[in-house]
Amino acid sequence: MTPYNFPILTNDFNYDLPGGLIAQLPLEPRDSSKLMLLDRTTGSIQHSIFSELPNILKDTDLLILNNSKVIPARLKGTKNNSNGKVELLLLKKLPDDSWHCLAKPGKRVRAGDTIILSGESNIMTTAKVLSTNDDGSKIIRLENETDAMKIGELPLPPYIRTHDSNTNRYQTIYSSDLGSVAAPTAGLHFTESLLGKIQNKGITIAYTTLHIGLDTFKPIQESDARNHLIHKEYFHINQQNIAKINNAIKNNSRIICIGTTSVRVLEYLGTQAMSKNQTHLEAQTGENDIFILPGYQFKVVTGMVTNFHLPKSTLLMMISAFTSKSIIMSAYQEAINHNYRFFSYGDAMLIT
Structure with a gap:
């Protein structure tokens, strides 16, 4: 049962973006990206750069960072019985240590097949195909997961067509918990120096983990966004970090999430707390399936740093829920007019 009473038309969240504004490579240094400052109430806009963030924040602010690390999820190999080339994209590790994945070409990969995986190094291992799901995705078991991670490549989004040899640029500097198939991109702008300046100002930082699946970035296909199926994603937050949030x-104090993934964790916990008539959040490990659309009432988050998102995406709808669709669409047009860089390697906005 959807909590949203009125249709939310996907086409209302479309916009035209010149292809040249899709960032193909990250900027150096990381914090040299543009930073739009957007007032969620009035829609007023100021332009800054990310390195100025410590001067923009208040010393009483709490920042929430997602420390999930991108796995080298793209695996290449051959079928052992035909030598046909196969590419696997790991999506999620399952409780029995098997993996949910996509396979290409999917129709030629069947239950019982063994895929011989190899990479640029001399390491080789195998993947056994256990089953095919109704949507064509596969369940596989890796013979040696450690070797598979050494062989695999980071799965850059399809709109990034320029190869960057520095794969660490698609990881945040504070990533530590391996499990995402896409980066929490708002965090890519942070440097060690910038984090140091933020902490020296007395600003508190808390960490959570949410392992990002590919569905986070996919445009919605349904005409009414309420009918879109949001997939569950693993999350974890411990007592130490929950205590900072409750404080x-x-x-x-303002609670500012670095990225929409951190927003999803806090709002999921906030929704749970409200259902129990609690004012405090609880430490938890679980599966997050919150779907934030316009009309949602935010319970915990009072600010967010986020990149510029794809048309018709769940993320564009989430930030519109945080302000309004008209304010976000006006801000995006302003960003286009000022040649902001869009998507994963692009610039950012701070919404407060």
């Missing part, structure tokens, strides 16, 4: 709530 910020108690003190009425």
Whole structure:
């Protein structure tokens, strides 16, 4: 049962983006990206750069960072009985240590097949295909997961067509918990120096983990966004970090999420707390399936840093829920007019 009472038309969240504004390579240094400052209430806009973030934030702010690390999820190999080339894209590790994945060409990869995996190094291992799901995705078991991670490549989004030899640029500098198939891109702008300046100002930082699946970035195909199926994603937040968040709530401090993934964790926990008539959040490990659309009432988050998102995406709808569709669409047009760089390697906005 959807909590949204009125149709949310996907086409209302479309916009025209010149192809030249899709960032193909990251900027150096990381914090040299543009930073749009957007007032969620009035829609007023200021232009800055990311390195100025410590001067923009208040010393009472709490920042929430997602420390998930991107796995080298793209695996290449051959079928052992035909030598036909196969590419696997790991999506999610399952409780029994098997993997949910996509296969290309999918129709030629069947249950019982063994895929011989190899890469630029001399390492080789295999993947056994256990089953095919109704949507054509596969369940596989890796013979040696450690070797597979050494062989695999980071799965850059399809709109990035320029290869960057520095694969660490598609990881945040604070990533530590391996499990995502896409980066929490708002965090890509942080440097060690920038984090140091933020902490020296007295700003508190808390960490959560949400392992990002590919569905996070996919445009919605349904005409009414309420009919879109949001997939569950693993998340974890411990007691130490929950205590920082509860303290910020108690003190009425701003809680600013770095990226939409952190937003999803806090709002999922906030929704749970509200259902129990609690004012405090609880540490938890679980599966997150919250779907934030316009009309949603935010319970915990009071600010967010986020990149510029794809048309018709769930993320564009989420940030529109945080402000309004008209404010976001006006801000995006302003970004286009000022040659902001869009998507994963692009520039950012701070919405407060």
